[in-house]
Amino acid sequence: MKKLIRSISLVALLAAAITTGANAQTVAKADTNKVYGHHHRGGDGFASLKSTLTPDQKAMLKQNHEKQKAAHEAFEASLTADQKAIMKDKSLHGKDKIEKLKGSLTADQQKLMAANQETRKADRKAFMATLTDAQKTQLRTAFRNHRGGKEFAALKATLTPDQKAMLKQNHEKQKAAHEAFEASLTADQKAIMKDKSLHGKDKMEKLKSSLTADQQKLMANNREARKADRKAFVATLSNEQEAKLKETFKNGRHDKSAVTHRGDVQKS
Structure with missing residues (x-):
């Protein structure tokens, strides 16, 4: 049963990734973030898996997503x-909110929800059956890293106003430095980032090898500045917050040397 539930969650996340889509510019920027020290590996994992899907698999996933969306809208209505x-009560979170909502459902609403769940299970089970062993492995890895991102959100909810302000300031500094680095790239270097025949480490290594001495120095200086900012931020965390941070790394396998461009906390 647990294995089935995991599979359902995996496919739901992949469906969202497929239907949302991403243009080449977004992919290129995400890859530049990797070189520059910005990581959000769950999204990268889904993008990598998406590139391996056959047209039939993509069509099946899109159809399932559209069915689920219609069913969800009917339930919300x-x-x-x-x-x-x-659902809008900000004092309730996660399981507490879900349990309170479930406790208020009528018999018809419970029946509708159960029917929708069974349909989703059947659709996802059918989709999982089309995946190769390699694709299943990629999906599990992407889900594990995505889960880490959700736990970062839970950690951020515990931050004090001063910690949030410090994190925002660090984020703005990193964003400016990142934009300066991107602006230094030549047309050939930008072409490397947009080259769809290159992926992951291969693309990063090719870009790194093309950097000038000044670009390498800029990247190194920015990396040191980020480390200092992150070390200062981590020093403000309580023992409980640090424990949550460590658990997030354990589950999500995020890069422990970075704070992402989205402002997620990562330990130096």
């Missing part, structure tokens, strides 16, 4: 004002 208020 059945909610009363009080039930919608539960």
Whole structure:
């Protein structure tokens, strides 16, 4: 049962990745973030898996997503004002919110939800059956890293206003440095970033080998500045926050030397 639940979650996340899509510019920027020290590996994993799917697999996943979206909208339309208020209640989080909502559902709503769950299970099981062993491995890895990102969000919810302000300031400094680095790239270097025949480490290594001495120095200086900022930030965390941070790294396998361009906390 646990294996089935994991498979359902995996496919749901992949469906979102497929239907949302990403243009070449976004991919190129994500790859530049890797060189520059910005990581969000769950998204990278889904993008990597997406590139291996056959047209039939993509079509099947898109169809399943559209069915689930319609079913979700039908369920939301059945909610009363009080039930919608539960969903908007910011004092409730995660399981507590879900349990309170479930406790308020009518018999018809419970039946609708159960029917939707069974349909999703069947659709996802059918899709999983089309994946190769290599694709299944990629999907599990991407999900594990995505889960780490969700735990970062939970950690951020515990930050004090001063910690959030410090994190935001660090993020803005990193963003400016990142943009300066991107602006230094030549047309040939930008072409490397947009080269769809190159992936992951191969693309990064090719770009790194093309950097001038000044670009390498700029990247090194920015990396040292990030390390100092992150060390100062981590020093402000409580023991409980540090414990959450360590657990996030353990589950998500994020790069421990970076704070992502989105402002997620990562330990130096």
